[in-house]
Amino acid sequence: MAQVSAPRKLGLGPGFWPVTIAMTVLNLIVTYGIIVFPIDSVLPEAAAPAGDIDALFKFMSVFGNAIFVYVTGYLVYFSIVWRRRSTDPPEAIGIQIHDNNKLEFWWTVVPCILVLMIAIFSVRIWWSLQNQIGDVLTMEAVGHQFKFEFRYPRLKASVYDDMHVPVDTPVTLQVTSSDVIHSFWVPEVRIKADMVPGLVQTLRFTPSKVGTYRIICTEFCGVNHGNMFATLHIDSQQDFGRWLAATSKSQGQSAGAVQLASGQAAAGQQLFGQKCSSCHSIGPFEQKIVGPGLGKLLSDPNHPNLVTGEKPNPVDISHILINGYQGPDNSAGKNAPAIGVMPNRQANALSNQDIANLVAYLTSLSQSK
């Protein structure tokens, strides 16, 4: 029976130390690269605490890279050096060691220390997140299927789709939802909070870089989750003031009556493409995206009414555009379960002229068939 007797002093194998040193050098080089890597130029750090979070990310990348390089490196190296050679007899076996208390002690203790270091750094950054200030501007964000609504203390009505904040101003953002769970995330700010119905969560951040950034829903919320976005505008303090004043003024103006006669179908078509086509097609009723197809609104024998149960005429169509709709589908004259949420004019940011144009366009669609 072939025996491989372990030599008195166990060498670690040919090239062990050179390989180890090479991996260590590689790790040092990569570590340097990680430390100097300008995250800010790839994904802007547009607010505190993005910088802190990026620092923690880099810290963990250094450790992660080291572990991965050593594990993969030793794996490949051992596979090469300790492979069975074709000259080996068939009964050749490896070195029969079971354990090594000293080695196992160190490879338990060192990871514990590394975990401790990562934990300490993480807890410090976590603690600083808990203590972020946000004491100057407090505002709210409410998630809907599939829009973001923003409420400011000095504005009478909500704003949809565009969130403005002034730079260098600590902001407290309270988020919730009106229907299902959404999530509020700005990659350039790094923090996120789920928008949960029945619950209010608080985010605190201080914008530091003027610009336009993405607000993204990151919790599955229904059929149009992939299209649920808003825009964060970090304005200079003067620009923010101007925006606030202008918005306040336009909200104060009374809407007045919609002048349907002045509606332009061509303008309505363009508006439809911008605001309606993500949920409605211009095919027949059955061609649903989120809501029914609107191509035969006034002329569908299977759906003689609008979903509100009204007869399809321009005035009642405009009512749906003004008020939105989330009741049952009464288009075929029966009472069915609710068909989803159609946002109101405010959510869709429709002026009176917009509404008139859309009504004109929808009417022209039905007549052209």
Place this chain on the structure above:
Amino acid sequence: MAVAASHAGHLEQHDHIHPEPTTFIGKYIFSLDAKVIGIQYMITGLLFFIISGLLAEVVRIQLLRPEGGFVSNDTYNGVYSLHASGMIWMTIIPLMTGGFGNFVMPLMIGARDVAFPWLNLASFWIFPPAGVILFSSFLVGAPDAGWTEYPPVSVQGPPGTSLWCVAIFLIGISSTMTGLNFMVTIIKMRAPGMTFTRMPLFVWAQLATAMLNMVATVALSAALAALFIERTFGVPFYDPGRGGSPVLWQHMFWFYSHPAVYIMILPAFGFISEIFPTFARKPIFGYKMIAFSSIAIALLGFMVWAHHMFTSGMAPWLQLPFMILTMVISVPTGIKIFSWLATLWGGKIEFHAAMLFALGFIVVFTFGGITGIFLSAVPVDLHLHGTYFIPAHIHYVLFGGSIFGLFAAVYYWWPKITGRMMNDTLGAWHFWLTFVSFNATFLPMHWLGIMGMPRRVAQYRPEFQFWNDVCSIASFVLAASTLIFLYNMFTSLTRGKKAPPNPWNARTLEWQISSPPPYYNFKTIPAVLKNPYDFGEPLPYLGLGPSDKEDPHPTKPGGTPPEPAHA
């Protein structure tokens, strides 16, 4: 022979052989034999793997274009939800426990079967109907809110969500029963002399997995039942309008689903711990630490669930203990990885297909584990949660971990199960194609997530198209490489070389009998003197002989059972 004599009285107690079935149905359909049940699990699991994999390809085709358009959004949401649900509940968990656990574990402990064969039969036969119910939900509107089905969206979801609840509830019952069965088998039915510290590490892994299976799955059943009755009868658990809480679902769901990921990976750790010593021709390094770390991971696995909920709205102070405990779990996992590397050191390594996948597992799973540590840090998770970084992490640990492990296990135990050898060259092709295309598919997803692409989306912003296309095309190659594996399996059944009892010269008990084993496994239950990993020494078993290795049924299956030992 004093040892044998002192064991003689003990030997007969294990010899309750149920009589061999004689009908086709008794032998192959409603068999009580754990080996047959194991094969049934493997066939069914393979089928659901293929279905779930095809669903993944639908996802990748849709994501070739930012505006999507391959399927409707509703269909797309159902596709990815069933891809995940099918892979987790109808593929990985059944294959790991019901498949390999049933076939290999009783053989490894020197038992003739599991503790409760009728329970085992029932566990299996719940599985195919549960899978059919799950995938048939496409017919009525597939569940659309992922495999996690958070309310309120899931309460309002399509009718298929209720079918999803029923299907997963059923498979949960199957899993719980299997976990109970395996726990009792491993605790009570080991061969004489096989103390816990002489048990192969695969058995340790199955023991830890069985503990998780038995205790955690019931938690999911509770959550599913509550969701079902809320959807069907309006009972308010999760509806905030009537005092319920959507976050309650998350606690109940993740209390199961985090241990579930350990159910999916611990058996794979067990595979590696058997494959490495065999193909390095030396003992597993650090046996005790690997064994105890499996139990530690199982126990710790119950204490970290809310790291899936850092952004959920739970009390902020809760983030701290869950963050720390999640980081702590990396230590026993790291110990295993270092022990496996040390097993390679000083070996005489042979690169059969099973070994290639085991080596690949280490690389890819380590990477996935590292991204897990990133996610465990709350401040970093606040950026990454809900983005494509999460599917990236998931697939590195579940595909790179569990599926690579399952590939390795198939290549390793195929000769034992079928009596045929698979083609090693095809296996090498399968491995390299898989390894390269796997990394090409899932590595870019980390970047996509960091840069702002959310998950579970049927459309995405145009700036993400390039890397999505890379992922998609690589995934087509990955799917194609699986064809090599399927071809290898099926052709080996008819054209593969006949397998000797011990083609790999391994030392655990299942390799000391014929390939495939007779239905009674061992002519006499062996006595065990040492743990099995000392290559170069005689095998530490008493009571096994050359006749165990003979083909018991050269012309017909079954063979002649031994006479039960008398007092």
Place this chain on the structure above:
Amino acid sequence: MAVSAINASHEAVHARYEAVDPLYREVRDIRLLGFVLFLVSDVVLFSMFIFAYLYLRNSVPNWPPITKDGMQLPRFDVAFACINSCVLFGSGATMHFAMESWKHLNKAAFNLWMIATIVLGIGFLSGQAYEYQHVPVTWTGSTMGASFFTLTGMHGFHVFVGVIYLITLYVQANRGVYTGSKYFGLTAGTLYWHFVDVIWVALFYLFYLM
């Protein structure tokens, strides 16, 4: 009975228990472990719903909760439930005596105590049916009703299954399936019935006293 006589009969019981053949002993051990683990998983099931109840209770400022019409639901009336609980706990005691009678080879006493247990079990279920009519909550109207009916309903289902099980055991015992030394089915039945009692202790406390 004199103490020494009691001890002697306990010794006899123990001796009969140990004197089984090794094959049966192993089978009994395996079944016992399996049954205990089954009860552990059942405890987890109830624990999850108890957790849900405590979580829901903790997530609103008032308990009993205030419903949509602004009225606070009243607390449950303890008196009847107290009596019904005593019925159930009594059945636990009678089950214990049944088991002891069997171990002491007293079949007649066993039969009487088993019937008493079954009757009390059915009594408890009837009491629950009455209670369901009289509690001030509905299953779907509030989280209080949701938790109450779901948890006590699960428990009642377990009692119902237990009653069927006990009837089966009674019939089997009288057909000679069990002997003075081999009676695993009865052991399992006793464990199950005590488990059902323990769960009720928790539920009674959580819904009526807390």
